[in-house]
Amino acid sequence: MTKHFSTALAGAALLATTALPALAQTAWDMPTPYGDSVFHTQNIQQFAEDVGEATGGDLTITVHSAGSLFAHPEIKDSVRRGLAPVGEVLMSRLANEDAVFSVDSIPFLADNYDEARALWEASRPLVEEKLAEQGLTLLYAVPWPGQSLYTQEPVESTADLEGAAFRAYNTATERLAQLMGAVPTQIETGDIPTAFATGRVDAMITSPSTGVSSQAWDFTDYYTDTQAWLPKNMVIVNSTAFDGLPEEQRQAVLDAAAEAETRGWEMSEAETAEKIATLKENGMTVAEPSETLSGELSEIGHTMTQEWLEEAGDEGAALIEDYRAATE
Template identity: 60%
Template sequence: MFEAFKPKIAGGCAALAVAAMAGGAFAPAPAGAQTWDMPTPYPDATFHTQNIMEFAEDVKAATDGALEIEVHSAGSLFKHPEIKNAVRSRQVPIGEFFLSLLTNENAAFGIDSQPFLATTYEQAEALWAAQKPVITELLAEQDLMPLYAVPWPPQGLYTQEPVESVEDLKGVKFRSYNAALERFAQLAGAAPTQVEVPDIPQAFATGRVEAMITSPSTGANSKAWDFVDHYYDIKAWVPKNIVVVNKRSFAALDESVQTAILNAAQQAQGRGWQMSQEETAEKTQVLADNGMEVHQPSDALMQGLKEIGDKMIAEWKQEAGPAGEEILEDYRSRISD
């Protein structure tokens, strides 16, 4: 079993002597200093990972080194689907994952991946405010606590061939990354295939997939122009990544360290939402600069896609039950104000 959550105590006099003999500066960590290993699913170039690295630096600075967070990116420590349970079981005390991956546990986790429910950052923020109390309770049942959540840019459609209507997606091998997108592909008549972000280029190169819905960030970072020609700015949904901490691991910390983590998390959430908005414009331009045709979708395509979205919301409401109805009512009251 990987023992990530182990305090790493600063070295004693012998270590100081060695450092002095080497002629280097040596600043011992505070007595009882700890290092937390933090698995994340995305590469270092992804803005989510960059934001987390800043979060880790903020925690280190605010605690004067009493707590250091070592970020293990790109699924190098735990694969994406394993991260939540690794935090739950205290193999690691903290981790990041795509929130709607938990849809199979409870539909409330996946409302932000329902097509055309919340398609702007303002709507996404209102949806998160409505969703957070419900998922906080659900995560607490697994000894987990959310620290912050950051959205991806609105999701776009990438295809090898031009798409004028939903009918053009029939039979196409379609990348999925959660239950909602798998269902979306099915309703569009496409053939869904689960593919994680690091595997996207190979999946296209080997013919496992021929189209995908994902953010401009993922498209640019995976060099989508190497395997598809068309990007449609359909703004399908604005899904989120979430950073969670094990509640017992958090409770074991000194109160001052807990406060430092919560403050750093608040800063990371605000910074991350801003980074996401900047990313949308920058990475869409990167797609165009590298030869992809960036399209506004046709009316026929959007009509067909929204019809799929309406079906999925109806199914989601039935599955989510009273908790889902509570989220939807809260969300709709917020966007109607």
């Protein structure tokens, strides 16, 4: 063996050895719809850090917030098609695919955190099943604070909203607007200030978190604390990408996801009081719903629950039965 050949062989062996760790590394891009100031995004950033630490950097997740990689309506299909391995989406955005995805957006079915958690425990197996049929794996879900009304004038009854352009972000809010006599208009979170400024919408129902992040005091004056429902964001992963990870990395992702769900629910609950206080500090009038409005919204909630049950069929009825049994 010549000296030159021996040196080349040794160099090739060294190259192969040093290349092995690089081959084991996996980098995931993760699109999210919301900005860095939103607690969901902050929770996801921590989730990504936890995965990186647990895998010793062999699996890294780069978070692309505020729709910077894919817009909200594109995220779920981007993950399904493998264009992005993992992403965050508002669960109720998928309601057109299956009614189960909108169960957490039925007004007044679950209007506090204890009820919202019971509803999630009852619905999670079915949600996982529906996602699995599309090649998606659920990692975790975290609720927004309860949804409340933002208006430019006080609202004493739904008659005050008749004919108003009302921001909708899923099928449930579209139907709610219709039942209140308002006109639903699809507006993404990032477009809220512009939509109000240009007169495309006059009112909305959303969380205090979104109200603060969009600086709702610049275009509305009244916050009516209806706490109508607690919709969830869910983090989903392409099943093929997930199953292709080494077992220890899959477990690291699952462990980090479980921690993110627990942490996220705690963040959401703390967020409610904090953000309502911020709305007050910035001059918004915060009020409880009038007896008339509460009664009208309760009737709307009953109507929407019945409509949902008709659409969801037997499996939806079983889900609601399990939920009600858990909350009795």
